[in-house]
Amino acid sequence: MSDTSGEAVTWQALLADKLFMGQPFKRYLRGLVTPFNAVVLIIMCVGIPITVYRFLIGGLEPTTNLTDNSPWGLWIGFDVLCGVALAAGGFVLGSAVHLFGMRQYYPLVRPAILTGFLGYFFVVVGLCYDLGRPWRLPYPMIVSYGVTSVMFLVGWHVATYLTVQFLEFCPAIFEWLGWKKVRKWAVWLTIGATVFGVILSTLHQSALGALFLLAKGKVHPLWYSPYIPIFFFTSAVIGGITMVIFESMLSHRVFHSQVADHDPAETDRLVIGLGKAASVLLFTYFCLKWIGVAHGQTWKYLNTGYGYWFLLEMFGFVLLPCFLFVIGVRIQSAALVRFTAVVTVLGIILNRLNVSIITFQWNLPDRYFPHWMEFAVTIFVVTLGLITFRWIVNRMPVLYDHPDYPPEH
């Protein structure tokens, strides 16, 4: 009897320690009453019924404005395309630190990998809303292989990369659970996982662009180019870096107790370093895009409505942030770099929406605009991602080093 009760006590203590952040359950619950959580609750109250309606009652017809001419909408254009591009931080930072020896960025690797993992996970969640028969999601892996399809490559890579990112994040989980031996193995796997992750990322980030190669004539000529895989890859690297900046800004506001021992000057230095990288990449991307215009001989479209839209994207959301980053680095202003990161992220979202929705089927009269439930689901899925991120960061050593495991670098 005493044995079982003893076990029960430790079991409860463990639960309180691991799940309720060391607080008694009641205090933990009281701590959940915050304005942010009230908003989350409202989003859940809208999102969950729509989810039930989408999957069990109404299907795609009443929940979306998708048509035969616009088969891809917000869920693909934003949830999948933007989601994957902006989750690239994991592989960019992982390779910078583990492969290229930029050790100073080590404190940013774990949050970036966690964002990457959750980003991809919720991309798949968002994709499930869009798929006609989401329960067949594993079909390309086990039932029927469409090897000539770029989508086949994307499917396999996203699935594999999810696994790889999980492996990369495992050390944090094992530190949280206190499994020292398993953690050692997981750390040992990190280098291999990082190399594999870079290969997979290179291929599927560019493959998402390559999907649109088949849509020649449907994507506006200014955005269509045989180089679109390279555009997507380059901009994804930029998206990854700028999201890391953006996210470190949010993390320092939301989880300030966890980053108490971080030297703000050091963090600013890292942010400025990332801004420098982003400025070089943005300039490269800007040049590549114009090579695309020259190669496609699409100059004549510049003096049209779509042309002005293209120029806005190129100058307002690529070249302008490029210069702002340069200035931010010159005057050593982390604040300017952070602001510019937000502009850049918006620019990448604009690019993905331009390719997949806004300029798509530009030559047809009917335009697609998302149904309100499509917006609601997107907000719901992003919120799920945010609260999962918060749940993990509040429990596992992501933003800080676990005291038992000092960084090896």
Added chain:
Amino acid sequence: MTTNRRDFLKVAGTAGVAALVGGRTAGAAPVRRISDDWMGVLTDLSLCIGCRKCEWACRKVNGLAPEEGEPMQAYEDKSVFEQRRRMDAENFTVVDRPGPVDSKGNPIYVKKQCMHCNEPACASACLVAAFHKAPEAPVLYDESVCIGCRYCMIACPFYVPGYSYDDVFTPAVKKCTMCFDLITKEDKIPACAEICPEGVMTFGKRSELIELAREKIRAAPDKYVDHIYGEYEVGGTCWLYISSTPFEELGFQTDLDDVPRPALTKTFLSAVPMVLIGWPALLIGAYAFTNRGEESDREETKHIEEG
């Protein structure tokens, strides 16, 4: 006659490769891009009167009409022509009235359906290989593996596939099959061609249909536009059109080049193995390089400490 330069090069190329790799593949038949055995339909738009009986027959034969059948009179309603229509999940073929009139002032009608591409974009797009081109020519879709990503609809240059969005649990892509069962098992012709009172559509071997189209154009050069739509577009299609009015005025996609759509992604897909093999080498190299740098750093510090 249908052998064009590209085919010749293809055959020559295959033969060249076969010669290079030796005797084992030399005996294998060369892969031909276009088969003389493919069936097809030639649509002469100058004959179409817009009666829409083909729509009625199509819905009937594909089980889209209610069981008790649809009254043919419902299809005499001309008001549908006021809007431009496309194929959808309920209509695998539609007759459209794009606007232009012929020399006698009669409107031109365009009957649309799947073009049954020689090298279908949908098939190369599908990640579960739900589409395939049957040896008889129809491009067929297998609902049993489809996950519903609708990439085929993005890829199709002719805006053909429709999706049954309103179906909650079994939504699927819907499109014309060239009446595959009728033409292969019952020795019949596609239902639309069968019912047509004006003989707009001729069903036959694609190669012979192209000859027939050429003859028609040659016999009445003043009447027809000198263009067989589908002969070369996106590498050729098995559904072909001739017309008395330029195709661009009839809403046809005339900006399509002769390149088969699957070729657009082939370059990218062939670069994949290069990344798979090249990247690890480069990255591990970079890793070794940066770590070597660190080791020599450590040695240097050691020297300094010892010294």
